[in-house]
Amino acid sequence: MNANDLPGEGASLWLETTEETDYGSLETGVDVDVAIVGGGIAGLSTAAELMDSEKTVAVLEADRVCSGVTARTTAKLTSQHGLKYDRIRSRFGRERARQYAAANEAAIETVAERATTIDCDFRRRPAYTYVSDENDRKDVRREVDAARSVGLPASFVEEVPTVSDAVAGVRFDDQAQFHPRKYLLGVAEEIAAGGCDIFEGTRVTDVRPGSPCEVETEGGTVTATDVVLASHFPILDPAGYFARNYPKRSYVLAVRTRDPKPEGMFYRSGEPYFSVRQHETEGESFLLVGGQNHKTGQGGSTADRYRALEREARRRFDVEEVAYRWSTQDYRSVDGMPFVGRAAPWRKHVYVATGFGGWGMSGGIAAGRVLAEEIAGDGSEWADAFDPGRLPPLSDLPSLAGENANVGKRFVEDWVSKPSKAGASLARGEARVVREDGTPVAEYRDDGGERHRVSAVCPHLKCVVAWNDAEKSWDCPCHGSRFDYDGTLLGGPAVRDLQKE
Ligand SMILES: Cc1cc2nc3c(=O)[nH]c(=O)nc-3n(C[C@H](O)[C@H](O)[C@H](O)COP(=O)(O)OP(=O)(O)OC[C@H]3O[C@@H](n4cnc5c(N)ncnc54)[C@H](O)[C@@H]3O)c2cc1C
Numbered sequence: 001m002n003a004n005d006l007p008g009e010g011a012s013l014w015l016e017t018t019e020e021t022d023y024g025s026l027e028t029g030v031d032v033d034v035a036i037v038g039g040g041i042a043g044l045s046t047a048a049e050l051m052d053s054e055k056t057v058a059v060l061e062a063d064r065v066c067s068g069v070t071a072r073t074t075a076k077l078t079s080q081h082g083l084k085y086d087r088i089r090s091r092f093g094r095e096r097a098r099q100y101a102a103a104n105e106a107a108i109e110t111v112a113e114r115a116t117t118i119d120c121d122f123r124r125r126p127a128y129t130y131v132s133d134e135n136d137r138k139d140v141r142r143e144v145d146a147a148r149s150v151g152l153p154a155s156f157v158e159e160v161p162t163v164s165d166a167v168a169g170v171r172f173d174d175q176a177q178f179h180p181r182k183y184l185l186g187v188a189e190e191i192a193a194g195g196c197d198i199f200e201g202t203r204v205t206d207v208r209p210g211s212p213c214e215v216e217t218e219g220g221t222v223t224a225t226d227v228v229l230a231s232h233f234p235i236l237d238p239a240g241y242f243a244r245n246y247p248k249r250s251y252v253l254a255v256r257t258r259d260p261k262p263e264g265m266f267y268r269s270g271e272p273y274f275s276v277r278q279h280e281t282e283g284e285s286f287l288l289v290g291g292q293n294h295k296t297g298q299g300g301s302t303a304d305r306y307r308a309l310e311r312e313a314r315r316r317f318d319v320e321e322v323a324y325r326w327s328t329q330d331y332r333s334v335d336g337m338p339f340v341g342r343a344a345p346w347r348k349h350v351y352v353a354t355g356f357g358g359w360g361m362s363g364g365i366a367a368g369r370v371l372a373e374e375i376a377g378d379g380s381e382w383a384d385a386f387d388p389g390r391l392p393p394l395s396d397l398p399s400l401a402g403e404n405a406n407v408g409k410r411f412v413e414d415w416v417s418k419p420s421k422a423g424a425s426l427a428r429g430e431a432r433v434v435r436e437d438g439t440p441v442a443e444y445r446d447d448g449g450e451r452h453r454v455s456a457v458c459p460h461l462k463c464v465v466a467w468n469d470a471e472k473s474w475d476c477p478c479h480g481s482r483f484d485y486d487g488t489l490l491g492g493p494a495v496r497d498l499q500k501e
């Protein structure tokens, strides 16, 4: 089957139902109190929280605000993040679980409050995480106990609406869903009106910590007392985030169904997860189904992932049509907690927000509050739960070692494996890695017949990239950098394009 023959239109529902923004680019140097790199949910939420302070703020966005991962999420706004609280409690203790719960519950209320003035399809819904294996029932019981012990509205359920294969689940009440772009474009308007500078089409190329910090962009240098790296993966990595955070891609379909759509948010825990929720926008109702997650660059055919997701959607619902499909990736820390706070103990004025592990809607909003309070010098009551300087608990050391061993294995195997023979013919729409003079070269022949050749060596730490047939990109299996078929950088840790051949 051809990789072009995929279900639905390749576009995110959130981007399709909102206007493109048009904030200008930075054209000359500016001086602000706080420079925020990245205009996704973490960056814009930080800017919004800082509006109550006296500080001058600039958001520097390489592309358009809310056009990255946040534009391709499923936008469940919950403190329920799979089976999370028992894990936090056993690894870090009840107090950190309480902080994590409180920060994410507060994020829901932040959106609820703003939704009185920003039309963002905000709806209160219960959230369910369920298991389909009888052996996992005890995990659900422990999760309910852990969640309730930190004040969350959790209950144990034997049945989950519309899910026939659930054997047990945890239900959280008073959770929410929203339209992330309607919400964040509204936030951007509000903060711009309040004096925050938003620069789009302004890629940050370097950050030099100091007093003040210097933030280099293509349009000029920004000097700032404090810098927030909210670029999804931090573009400056002083504390080895690439080795403590690993990227996972997953896939979403927005489908039209004949049967009534379930009013709730549903998540089957485990690998791969399966997620469902309804969304009504612009007079149309969709069911969003998500899943098929895998480590970036290590999932085989990504086109097959969409097909598998469509099969699962059709098996469970009376699908009339797949309207849209999209995919994106999020970084997950080895211990499952985000990194939000000072980027490194020795970098007093540089902050990060990363590692949301697939739950950065409430996580990104909570990060905004934590960072604004830290920058204001007040300290945040939730800081410990998100502390980027924490040591992983002993029980997580094997998975830390495992993730890094996986990277090492990919590095070695991909360099020594026998790639396809250079010179052999390459059909339209096909891609491969060949070896020329010992160096891997990535080749793709587009549908028009033009051949694109770039180095297959990722500029970050020199792993060999892998073809993503659905998105027509080269994805790095080590730490998740992505490049367009012509080598243009789509997302870091790498900060440069693949070299043209
Ligand atoms: C398929 C999928 C579904 C998900 N569903 C949910 C969900 O239902 N609920 C939930 O809570 N979470 C969900 N998540 C997770 C959530 O979407 C993310 O955690 C969150 O969007 C991350 O936001 P961010 O602001 O960190 O990143 P982004 O939204 O990617 O923002 C970062 C911004 O930085 C910019 N940038 C990057 N480099 C530079 C640079 N050098 N200079 C300037 N700008 C730069 C980018 O262009 C981008 O706009 C999901 C994740 C996936 C993969």
Ligand code: FES
Binding pocket: 242, 458, 459, 460, 461, 462, 463, 476, 477, 478, 479, 480, 481, 492, 493, 494
């Ligand atoms: S992202 Fe690290 S080597 Fe490619």
